[in-house]
Amino acid sequence: MSETITTKKVTFKVFRFNAETDYLPYYNEYKMDVTSEEVVLDILNRIKWDHDGSFSYRRSCRHGICGACAVTVNGRATLACKENLHGLMDLFGDELTIEPQSVKRAVKDMIIDKSDFWEKHDQIQPYLISHIEEHPEMECAVSPEESEQLLEADLCIQCGACHYACPVVEVNEDYIGPAAFVKAYRFEADVRDEAHVARLETVSAPSQGVWDCVKCFECAEACPKDINPIEKITKLHNMLFEERVFKNPVAERHAVGFQHSIARHGLLDEGELVRYSEGNIGVLKHVPVAIKMYKKGKIVLPWNMPKSDKLDEIKKLIESSSTSNY
Amino acid sequence: MGKLQYALFTGCTAKESTPEQLKSTYAVAEKLGIELIELSEASCCGASHLQDYDDFLSLVLNARNICYAESRNMTMVTICNTCQLNTAMTKHRLDNDPELKARVNEKLAEVGLEYKGTSQITHFLYAIIDDFGLDKIKEMVVTPLSKFNIAPFYGCHNIRPSELQNESHKNPENPYVPTSLDDLIIACGGVNVDYEEKNKCCGFHVELQAPKTAAILTGNALKGAIDQNADLMVTPCPLCHLKLDTQYGHASHAVGRDVKMPILHMQQMVGLALGCTPDELGLEHNLYGKVPFPA
Known part of the structure; x- marks a missing residue:
């Protein structure tokens, strides 16, 4: 069974930069006929083999396993060996801009300095920490149900797509980032691992940890293996409460405050959430903005707080369905 | 119908x-x-x-x-x-x-x-575009917003994760090149402004937990729109609106320049085009800026 191979004309704008010789990056333009069978890596190869031997990029397995060839196409994270060109044309039309994952970390063309990515991995102890007898008497078995708890976090190929798509990684160099969080979750969810609290402390420290996640879902969108990093970040949040690892009081109270508020009003009491999260002293820094908002009729005073109808139902459900405590 | x-x-x-x-x-x-x-x-x-x-x-x-x-x-x-x-x-x-x-x-x-x-x-945005119909909205415009360059700010949770959101859209939205809000701006007679941050995060969800990150993200979005000559910004999300409208002081400080600009809710923009009065649209509540009203 064979499908007809079709051809389309595409204009590629390709990022070029050599950190050793260039002051600024520039773009080369190539007009090519692209078949329905070709993936982005084929184009990178054609540029290097047919047009410019100095063009540089990483490649290895060509089967979506090694994670070396990740780039971006029109800003979208793309594993070059996996992404079909005609599919990308459906998304972006016939002008495609190929760039490295992080323009500011470019070393040569598509090759970036990925050292930050590996340093973040190092930070979360990306290995099984377990006290295993030198001569064990029985195997350390993991049941299929237990391995399902990893939620496929072990399928990560460390391509860096989610890491470099993350807006927090972009603006905060301390932030551990979605890829290393997925790795942390992979071991936290492993029944054999014994590092639980130590790793969770790293994962939840202010500025670097999961509490700085902006919940933008860029990581979920970027992952070429459908691992859904933000789902693992949420799981790590849940684990912090389960294991009672509290390193970031403002953020923890902010999450818990929603439950308090819903139990009282059904709706969120915005002002009370800020006060409860920040504490009576910390809340003072929000006063200047709060005054401006008050003057514009944007602050509901506590005694005017609206309530959901059938609040008794909500209260009853909170009582019967809560699975966490603080 | x-x-x-x-x-x-x-x-x-x-x-x-x-x-x-x-x-x-x-x-x-x-x-x-x-x-x-x-x-x-x-x-x-x-x-x-x-x-x-x-x-x-x-x-x-x-x-x-x-x-x-x-x-x-x-x-x-x-x-x-x-x-x-x-x-x-x-x-x-x-x-x-x-x-x-x-x-x-x-x-x-x-x-x-x-x-x-x-x-x-x-979301109401998709209800009026897909169910009611963009063409019908266009026909009902009585005050075209033709004087204005309007920057759309989509807000993460309407466009990502795309797999989930497209279950609720009749016309799938490309999270890297979303078009719904741009189309709505054009239907209202405005000029849609293209800028890099239109589908990016405003930082609202870490306002308390990571104020610096939140302020930079807000500042970048406003800066991006201003640099493309936007007169005002419009968003379908009240959380983005809160962040962009009330936190411009912190945002300006974070990006080292004044990034104040009027921010409208998507409903306010459509309302203006359909001939609602400023009072009907609650424009007096918007924190910053003399919200331009088409005369």
Whole structure:
């Protein structure tokens, strides 16, 4: 069974930069006929083999396993060996801009300095920490149900797509980032691992940890293996409460405050959430903005707080369905 | 086509810090002849934060909200991107996991409710574009916003994760090149401004936890729009609106330049084009800027 191979004309704008010789990056333009069978890596190869031997990029397995060839196409994270060109044309039309994952970390063309990515991995102890007898008497078995708890976090190929798509990684160099969080979750969810609290402390420290996640879902969108990093970040949040690892009081109270508020009003009491999260002293820094908002009729005073109808139902459900405590 | 009817999930913000959004939603609905029945029983969606603390509880509460749209036999319409995310995510998870659905229904049964999965959930933006129709809106414009360069700010939770959101859209939106809000601006007679940050994050969700990150992200978005000559910005999300409208001081400080600009709710923009008065759209509540009004 064979499908007809079709051809389309595409204009590629390709990022070029050599950190050793260039002051600024520039773009080369190539007009090519692209078949329905070709993936982005084929184009990178054609540029290097047919047009410019100095063009540089990483490649290895060509089967979506090694994670070396990740780039971006029109800003979208793309594993070059996996992404079909005609599919990308459906998304972006016939002008495609190929760039490295992080323009500011470019070393040569598509090759970036990925050292930050590996340093973040190092930070979360990306290995099984377990006290295993030198001569064990029985195997350390993991049941299929237990391995399902990893939620496929072990399928990560460390391509860096989610890491470099993350807006927090972009603006905060301390932030551990979605890829290393997925790795942390992979071991936290492993029944054999014994590092639980130590790793969770790293994962939840202010500025670097999961509490700085902006919940933008860029990581979920970027992952070429459908691992859904933000789902693992949420799981790590849940684990912090389960294991009672509290390193970031403002953020923890902010999450818990929603439950308090819903139990009282059904709706969120915005002002009370800020006060409860920040504490009576910390809340003072929000006063200047709060005054401006008050003057514009944007602050509901506590005694005017609206309530959901059938609040008794909500209260009853909170009582019967809560699975966490603080 | 009969009159469009929806069950309106207002969320919390529209009842507190963005009253102008609720007001302008009703004003636009009236102009378009859309009937909105408020889900007065609904609770907060948890805003992705309750989910960090107690995932199961957030599912139960969101499923309860959906039950009230189901009992009215209506599509639920949201006016907040984060409400949309959490409600649609709950629906997606329950509809795809019978065991989880049974566990949630066991709890809901205690208050005499059952989640069935019969109601669709969509954001008001997509309701008026897809269900009502962009062409019909265009025909009804009485005050084209032709003087203005308008920067669309989409807000993460309406466009990502695309797999989930496209379950609620009739026309799938490309999260890297979203078009719905641009199309709406054009339909209102405005000039849509293209800028890099239009589909990026405003930082709202870490306003308290990571204020510096939040301020830089807001500042970058405003800066990006201003640099492309935007006169004003428009967003379908009240949380983005709060961040962009009330936090420009911190944002300006973070990016080292003044990034003040008028921010309108999507409903306010449509309302202006349809001939609503500033009062009907609650424009006096917008924090910064003399909101330009087409004369």
